[in-house]
Amino acid sequence: MGRMDGKVALITGAARGQGRAHAVRLAQEGADIIAVDSCAQLPSVPYPLATKDDLDETARLVESVGRRVVTAVADVRDPSALREAIDDGVARLGRLDSVIANAGIVTFALGHDMSDELWQDMIDVNLTGVFHTCRAGVPHLMAAGGGSIVLTSSMMGLKAGKNVAHYAASKHGVMGYMKGLARDLAPHKIRVNCVNPGSVGSPMLLNQYVYDSFCPDVSDPGPSDLGEVLGPWQELDIPWVEPEDVTAAVLFLCSDEARYITGIALPVDGGTMLQ
């Protein structure tokens, strides 16, 4: 017996990292999956974004646990392409119960000295992309008679760090949107919550751009150098959390175990918020 038996879940940014972990675990718990990813590089993002091969691998992993999957290459910045992908997925899988708005990017720059492009891509993907995802998904949740929406915010949706003012603005924005949407949808039995991960050991973090940004004094820095910098951010003795830890929180919020939980921020951060 799975905690998501008979359900269909939409996941954006599903090609790899946290999105892939959510897709595979929800499938293991019985859900069919609509997996969306842009699978394209953004000029303002200096680390490699996911590819179509990554998305195909997510699909293979979902199918390997015996569930159905519909994949779509769609950019959360493009509302019509996104709506088409979601409508098509729901038409093929029959319903929609959970929306997991996970697609996101990170870049680093001073808040008073960044290009229009860097700012705009961040807001467009991390905040407006969440709005596009929910706007296209909610009619299907209403048709199913209720559902659960989980937005991936961040510890940077609750506080801020240096060189991430645009990222913090986008993730704080997600928190505000979550609270407003939760109030709008409570009468419709649709719950809306955020997970707020700390540093997560996914390709968004484990790449040369992040190593170089956080370890400027190390020549040819790697994951262990990054771990030494990021470890002290947590109160628990860990360098970062794993995608699967965020997935466990997402699954809890999507499941009936959280049937009366709405409007909350659930940190998965090793105690970062205690600092």
Next chain:
Amino acid sequence: MSRFTGKVALITGAARGQGRSHAVRLAAEGADIIAVDHCQDLGSVPYPLASTADLDETARLVRETGRRVVASVADVRDFAQLSAAVDAGVTELGRLDIVVANAGIFSVGDAVSLSEEAWDDMIDINLTGVWKTAKAAIPHLRTTGDGGSIINIGSTASSRPYVGLPHYVAAKHGVIGLTKALAKELAPEMIRVNAVLPTNVDTDMIQNEATYKLFLPDLEAPTRDDFALPARDLQEMPRSWIEVGDVSAAVLFLASSESRYITGAALPVDLGALLK
């Protein structure tokens, strides 16, 4: 599903209500249980508190799942009594992994009319009792050496005020501060400390005449059905209260390894009450 096979959980206020639900659910997923309750009425509390018969029933329900239970009558205000009960449970069951500081009372009164006794009892049980529970349990979590998870039961009143409950609001806000401080103190040992913040839960603690009168002062003899209307207005989702099992689901998530890197968090189970 057995998320807690081989684990031992301590639960205060275990005789009935939320505490009983946590005990039975944890046992159903494999944990042995140390169940503690005061089992006595209090002068400042305007509804009957749990009895030893209630605590016996919790113990019976735990045994019915096939797990072991050590049930003790102890007051969370009395550290010597409480620590003796915890020590006895750990001696018999061999270890301690999970602590649910659940014991709590409810009474009503504005800041001026509230008696000193009602204030003191509230702070002593709902706040200091949580600290004493941690103080009694932490040495055993350390000895077990397998991390551990402490879950303190706060309330939506941990994050926002309500009129007519200054002592309850103060105590439950205090629980959040204590939770964060304990989380920071114990993180190096991988012992996690989190809080659950329920809204109205359908138990004897709120289903009583004193609570009904707080919300419906103009009614001669308000009933559960009368209370359902103002109770519903406290939340965004169209329900008056949640069930004990909804709080247990959150407690079990925080007690399990699924939340292995979550510490210092406050998890509302509140039908969206804190959005208001």
